[in-house]
Amino acid sequence: xxxxxxxxxxxxxxxxxxxxxxxxxxxxxxxxxxxxxxxxxxxxxxxxxxxxxxxxxxxxxxxxxxxxxxxxxxxxxxxxxxxxxxxxxxxxxxxxxxxxxxxxxxxxxxxxxxxxxxxxxxxxxxxxxxxxxxxxxxxxxxxxxxxxxxxxxxxxxxxxxxxxxxxxxxxxxxxxxxxxxxxxxxxxxxxxxxxxxxxxxxxxxxxxxxxxxxxxxxxxxxxxxxxxxxxxxxxxxxxxxxxxxxxxxxxxxxxxxxxxxxxxxxxxxxxxxxxxxxxxxxxxxxxxxxxxxxxxxxxxxxxxxxxxxxxxxxxxxxxxxxxxxxxxxxxxxxxxxxxxxxxxxxxxxxxxxxxxxxxxxxxxxxxxxxxxxxxxxxxxxxxxxxxxxxxxxxxxxxxxxxxxxxxxxxxxxxxxxxxxxxxxxxxxxxxxxxxxxxxxxxxxxxxxxxxxxxxxxxxx
Numbered sequence: 103x104x105x106x107x108x109x110x111x112x113x114x115x116x117x118x119x120x121x122x123x124x125x126x127x128x129x130x131x132x133x134x135x136x137x138x139x140x141x142x143x144x145x146x147x148x149x150x151x152x153x154x155x156x157x158x159x160x161x162x163x164x165x166x167x168x169x170x171x172x173x174x175x176x177x178x179x180x181x182x183x184x185x186x187x188x189x190x191x192x193x194x195x196x197x198x199x200x201x202x203x204x205x206x207x208x209x210x211x212x213x214x215x216x217x218x219x220x221x222x223x224x225x226x227x228x229x230x231x232x233x234x235x236x237x238x239x240x241x242x243x244x245x246x247x248x249x250x251x252x253x254x255x256x257x258x259x260x261x262x263x264x265x266x267x268x269x270x271x272x273x274x275x276x277x278x279x280x281x282x283x284x285x286x287x288x289x290x291x292x293x294x295x296x297x298x299x300x301x302x303x304x305x306x307x308x309x310x311x312x313x314x315x316x317x318x319x320x321x322x323x324x325x326x327x328x329x330x331x332x333x334x335x336x337x338x339x340x341x342x343x344x345x346x347x348x349x350x351x352x353x354x355x356x357x358x359x360x361x362x363x364x365x366x367x368x369x370x371x372x373x374x375x376x377x378x379x380x381x382x383x384x385x386x387x388x389x390x391x392x393x394x395x396x397x398x399x400x401x402x403x404x405x406x407x408x409x410x411x412x413x414x415x416x417x418x419x420x421x422x423x424x425x426x427x428x429x430x431x432x433x434x435x436x437x438x439x440x441x442x443x444x445x446x447x448x449x450x451x452x453x454x455x456x457x458x459x460x461x462x463x464x465x466x467x468x469x470x471x472x473x474x475x476x477x478x479x480x481x482x483x484x485x486x487x488x489x490x491x492x493x494x495x496x497x498x499x500x501x502x503x504x505x506x507x508x509x510x511x512x513x514x515x516x517x518x519x520x521x522x523x524x525x526x527x528x529x530x531x532x533x534x535x536x537x538x539x540x541x542x543x544x545x546x547x548x549x550x551x552x553x554x555x556x557x558x559x560x561x562x
Contacts (some may be wrong), residue, residue: 123238125283146210167503178450183249189481201451208544215553235296239320242281276406277374279323290329293317295529295547302525320367332532340528357368369410369536435490448497488537
């Protein structure tokens with residue numbers, strides 16, 4: 103791919119995707135990721151206004167699904183009767199507006215991906231996606247090693263998910279790869295979908311096998327089970343599916359799994375624990391920055407092992423022995439849904455989070471030394487689960503519509519199941535798996551995959 107072949111809309115599209123990868127930064131209190139999301143919409147409007155983009159019939163049902171979510175949100179917002187939590191960083195109108203913008207950008211990204219594939223080709227767009235992921239991974243590795251080699255880390259200008267600064271440095275905790283994101287798991291969710299596409303490119307040029315080590319090492323150092331398990335699990339499924347379809351064992355699909363294990367072992371050389379802070383510093387610092395005794399359960403001990411391999415795979419073992427409920431958020435959501443009436447239409451995007459916040463605070467509170475300690479006091483909390491978010495926001499109608507879209511997409515993917523189909527299947531399924539445990543909004547990566555799959559099928 104040559105830079106001179108980039109046209110202006112495609113260049114802005116690449117920059118917008120890169121800005122989404124700079125999640126921990128803002129300009130004048132405006133997160134760079136929001137600027138990236140807004141840029142997608144502007145490109146789409148420009149191409150439509152200049153009549154350079156054709157009507158895309160293939161994603162009509164997706165469009166109706168998004169229209170439905172927007173309609174429910176607007177109707178619910180008109181009669182919404184709750185105030186924003188105490189530590190919310192935006193007004194209600196801004197908060198809901200951003201949710202609607204995200205939905206609009208999802209449709210525009212699918213459309214733009216299809217448009218650029220028509221103008222270039224599918225491999226060109228895949229390479230663009232892969233290059234951005236590798237670049238963000240390199241930045242994340244610089245950030246990680248800055249703590250080990252005493253370099254200057256990036257100056258993060260956006261508040262963390264707790265409402266304050268990113269809590270990278272904590273007493274007696276293990277260093278995790280935050281990269282350019284507010285949470286290690288956010289980085290993992292962002293970079294993981296690019297890994298299957300990089301291995302697809304490696305089928306055509308072996309240099310990509312070497313390049314793949316960069317995002318894989320970045321992923322491993324996040325110690326995010328969400329990302330690591332999804333890669334291991336989905337590539338394993340693909341191996342079995344490929345064997346069933348083609349009656350041969352495809353060793354190339356084993357390589358990503360081997361690379362994960364190798365990079366995990368290699369990462370042991372760079373495990374680092376932060377020392378306890380001097381007692382004179384606490385207060386004003388919070389307890390989690392000073393008190394080493396907070397890491398007192400089995401998962402905490404495994405998570406904070408300086409051995410990366412042990413940190414990742416011991417936790418997998420602990421969770422596997424306890425079932426999917428080992429992911430705490432699954433149990434919380436199950437408990438809440440089980441005690442609530444069936445939602446037909448939902449409460450609207452974002453509005454459902456605000457309604458959910460007080461109940462979540464009660465479900466997750468702990469009592470220590472006779473005092474109630476709340477997990478996220480005064481904040482808008484996340485479902486950390488896309489399917490739960492769709493259910494609470496758009497009701498059972500939205501969830502069923504989304505599941506129909508997924509069924510139709512998988513049906514098309516498995517119809518022929520050639521080389522590219524295999525890697526699109528892996529990336530697509532890995533995103534959907536991660537949606538159970540981390541993200542709660544329709545991601546740009548999912549939109550790109552919808553665009554890639556739509557164009558792949560239209561040429562067969």
